[in-house]
Amino acid sequence: MVSLPNDENDVSSSVKSKLLSIKEYVQENWKYFVSGLIVLLLSIVLLSSNAVGYLKIALQPVDDASICPMHEPLAPESFYQDNSTVLAILRDEEFRLKSVKKLAGAVQINTTVTDNQPDVPDAPQLWESFGDFHLYLQSTFPKIFTLLDVDYVNTYGIVIHWKGSNSNLKPVMLTAHQDVVPVQKDTLEDWSYPPFEGHYDGQYLYGRGSSDCKNILIAILEAIELLIEQDFKPQRGVLAVFGFDEEASGLRGAFNLSKYLEKRFGKDSIYAIVDEGSGLMKDQITGQIIAMAATGEKGYADLKIDLTTPGGHSSVPPDHTSIGLMSEVAYLMENDKYEPILSAKNPMLKYIQCLAVNTGDKIPKMTRKAILRAGFDKLANSLLVKSFSKSPLTRYLISTSQSIDLVRGGEKANALPEAITLVANHRVAIESNIQETKDRFVSRVQIVAEKYGLGLVSFGKTILEPTAKGTFEIDFFSHALEPAPVSPSDDTVWKYLAGVTRHVFEDLVFPDLDYPLVVAPAIMPANTDTRYYWNLTKNIYRYTPAYSEDVMKENHIHSVDERVSVDAHLETLAFFYEYVQAINTPDADNS
Numbered sequence: 001m002v003s004l005p006n007d008e009n010d011v012s013s014s015v016k017s018k019l020l021s022i023k024e025y026v027q028e029n030w031k032y033f034v035s036g037l038i039v040l041l042l043s044i045v046l047l048s049s050n051a052v053g054y055l056k057i058a059l060q061p062v063d064d065a066s067i068c069p070m071h072e073p074l075a076p077e078s079f080y081q082d083n084s085t086v087l088a089i090l091r092d093e094e095f096r097l098k099s100v101k102k103l104a105g106a107v108q109i110n111t112t113v114t115d116n117q118p119d120v121p122d123a124p125q126l127w128e129s130f131g132d133f134h135l136y137l138q139s140t141f142p143k144i145f146t147l148l149d150v151d152y153v154n155t156y157g158i159v160i161h162w163k164g165s166n167s168n169l170k171p172v173m174l175t176a177h178q179d180v181v182p183v184q185k186d187t188l189e190d191w192s193y194p195p196f197e198g199h200y201d202g203q204y205l206y207g208r209g210s211s212d213c214k215n216i217l218i219a220i221l222e223a224i225e226l227l228i229e230q231d232f233k234p235q236r237g238v239l240a241v242f243g244f245d246e247e248a249s250g251l252r253g254a255f256n257l258s259k260y261l262e263k264r265f266g267k268d269s270i271y272a273i274v275d276e277g278s279g280l281m282k283d284q285i286t287g288q289i290i291a292m293a294a295t296g297e298k299g300y301a302d303l304k305i306d307l308t309t310p311g312g313h314s315s316v317p318p319d320h321t322s323i324g325l326m327s328e329v330a331y332l333m334e335n336d337k338y339e340p341i342l343s344a345k346n347p348m349l350k351y352i353q354c355l356a357v358n359t360g361d362k363i364p365k366m367t368r369k370a371i372l373r374a375g376f377d378k379l380a381n382s383l384l385v386k387s388f389s390k391s392p393l394t395r396y397l398i399s400t401s402q403s404i405d406l407v408r409g410g411e412k413a414n415a416l417p418e419a420i421t422l423v424a425n426h427r428v429a430i431e432s433n434i435q436e437t438k439d440r441f442v443s444r445v446q447i448v449a450e451k452y453g454l455g456l457v458s459f460g461k462t463i464l465e466p467t468a469k470g471t472f473e474i475d476f477f478s479h480a481l482e483p484a485p486v487s488p489s490d491d492t493v494w495k496y497l498a499g500v501t502r503h504v505f506e507d508l509v510f511p512d513l514d515y516p517l518v519v520a521p522a523i524m525p526a527n528t529d530t531r532y533y534w535n536l537t538k539n540i541y542r543y544t545p546a547y548s549e550d551v552m553k554e555n556h557i558h559s560v561d562e563r564v565s566v567d568a569h570l571e572t573l574a575f576f577y578e579y580v581q582a583i584n585t586p587d588a589d590n591s
Contacts (some may be wrong), residue, residue, distance in 0.1 A: 053379035068354035074499025076581035104198030109208035164237035171237030177246035180209035256531035277542025286362035299428030308471035545575035
């Protein structure tokens, strides 16, 4: 039996005694209480936030050079014996003017192509200017066209083969395209100089094709012609391959050239392919000059919607005309942008990691740590994706883009439109594919079709039965292209590309540069003729080896006053001249 206090005083005394005991216990153990409380609070914070993730980022080392090795500058042996030619290319005024004249002559020949232009045998008159262009090349580079093997594919595709003495060495393939985009007639008065004059103002050469990409074509040929004149003997063969309708998807040119090359040389028969692409620029993050060689290329899909509805007089309209219905589809699409994603598949991750490893304190340390974890750490990746997404220029390097570029429909102001067509261009992210793009596109159309009781036929398959109200039909507008396989940037072939780049631009172009030039892989958001050359080699670089602080702003590609800096043109020429010589050895091969 438990004894109870006899009165209030006994109760009070008992409570005081117990409170005193508790007080003494707390005084003796308060440190443990505080420590436990702190641990509890920290646990709550850590479990309910990204604190653990940020802690992991903070602990990430930033000095692992193996993530993006800096390959040493690599000059050909001939450079140390006689470097007068490459120095003349870059610094001699007489050489400069002769090179300008060669490029200007190429620009003066109008080799415009249009979309869906008939094939050469079907409409030869539309392609006659390319014959004039060939005559110009033959007269300008006589040694190439008389001493080397030259073949013409589908009449105007050019394959020049300078055979190497060592059959065990795969030939290198340097490529560009002969064609240019049209000049809009209503912009002619806006040009500073006529678009096919090839005007040189002492700094820039103006004209359609001057920077996209007759400059590269002429640089390749001039480099080869110089080497022939100097009695260079290639061990490794050299191919100069020029398509003639790259601006119209290459179906007449590069498509046929690829079949010819694969039949003649075989699959995986080429050492490397260097085509037009990104180049050297001033990086916006670090302020340093960075060389970007695109090792990947986004996919491409033009998707078309045709909508047919009953016609009639516009005085008695339905609630929604075909134009209104198609507008709702367009609204849904533009409010449903593709989510950005950045994985190890995308060369842009390697690009930004190269900067993080090799540009020192130009990037804040915590930012560098997050960048280096972004390939496997969810929080770090999300921070990097958020940064890329701030600008359209970088957002679409890591996501599929969609752009509604064509809408056609209606014939008269007082007649209901019976047919309307919409075309949306997609550049498909490396991590995606054409099927995913199609599915998402169709799903948006289906929402509108179901809402208004319309039929839907998708790529020949009936999704919703046609109705009296109308029917959507979806199909490709042009040939679709999956994202390209990503070329390696960790092998010997890449080492030589990077090494020659450092040699040309550190030793010759920017000799006062006070930091090592980072050469990093990148992605090409547009598409080039290399889309047809995947079977020829895994080492494809969309790379224009020339410096421009802002190439689109400076060169006005596809726009009024297209131009190229002659300095940049000569840098491209100097690179090809040194590169062909540097890789002229078995040491340049992958082991």
